[in-house]
Amino acid sequence: MELHISKKAAQVSPSPTLSIDAKFKQMKKQGVPVVGFGAGEPDFDTPDNIKDSAIEAIKAGVTKYTPASGTVELKQAICKKMHRDYGLDYDPANIVVSNGAKHSLTNVFTCICDPGDEVIIPIPYWVSYPEMVKLADGVPVYLETTEEQDFKFTAQQLKEAITDKTRALVLTTPSNPTGMIYSREELKEIAKIAVENNIYVVFDEIYEKLIYEGEHTNIATLGEEIKELTIVVNGMAKAYAMTGWRIGYTASNAALAKAMSNVQSHATSNPNSMAQYASVEALEGDQSAIDVMKAEYVKRRDYMVERINSIEGLSCKKPSGAFYIFMNVKELLGKKHYGKTIHSASELCDDILDRALVALVPSEGFGIEGYVRLSYATSMESIQTGLDRIESYIKGECKA
């Protein structure tokens, strides 16, 4: 029997980062002493005040449907946060709360793309953007960047990529996978081009609280016109260690928010009611847990950057934010390791997982060859062990 799968669905490949994480967790479950650098997930637990708030919600019967695009209380808390952090004024009609920032992004592309519309995505990109755009019948248009330019595109590149079909630019700062941040000056140039060409900026700032050097600028603060065109995407997952709770949100012009709310009302209805309740506590309660996590992340980042740059064949730039290191492995490619020529970052990661028991994410999924992403959202002990093993692998000391 031939079972039909739509062309649209059949062309989607599974998220490589989630697959690697699943493989890592499976190996761990089987008792294999594997070290994982794959996860885009804080290793910290959700702070107690947030957990307690969810328990309170369950006990108080906050267990029913809420408005499809989120509770008024959470939308107001998000508006207050935007005002507090950036002086940006939104009201609840601008906010849509969804099942994680991933869901927010799929709503965005569904509501801004007609078939054939183009969305500009800088490389290296977070793995899901191109697939999401394609699922929304849009066409991803890529901007190449290099390590020398800190993996950031130039204003000139952006101008050249814009056509009359361009609907949006996706901008992620701090970036996953590179941890680089766009400066205020760079964002000013980008905003000017977006306004001149009337294109949206899908501004993914989910790592905004995890900045170790420099300053995060929200592009919507750079003028009324760019604010209208900016779709801020954010969520609870990274800042509050709430990956499993699945709460993300957008702040956008009200017309787009209404369209996304309508789509969501048919697709999923509201995001989890208790998680929404607890997200109010996350945004309005004690914020000190973020500083504790940040202090730990910065220690790990510094250790890793120094260590990686001391290993022959490896190098990396120091990221300014998020919790990823984008490690250059080009010197190791095209060479023999353990009797076999390794051609690509994915072959290298497979071999390192098999021989050295370290899970890494190869850069092909991010649209670029020759790099490996390491997450430092894992303990210092695991980081040390993992890097020791990678070093042994490169020195040819692992099992043949």
Ligand SMILES: Cc1ncc(COP(=O)(O)O)c(C=O)c1O
């Ligand atoms: C850049 C970026 N945007 C969005 C997301 C999705 O976050 P959420 O867990 O809220 O769906 C991630 C998660 O890895 C991410 O790295």
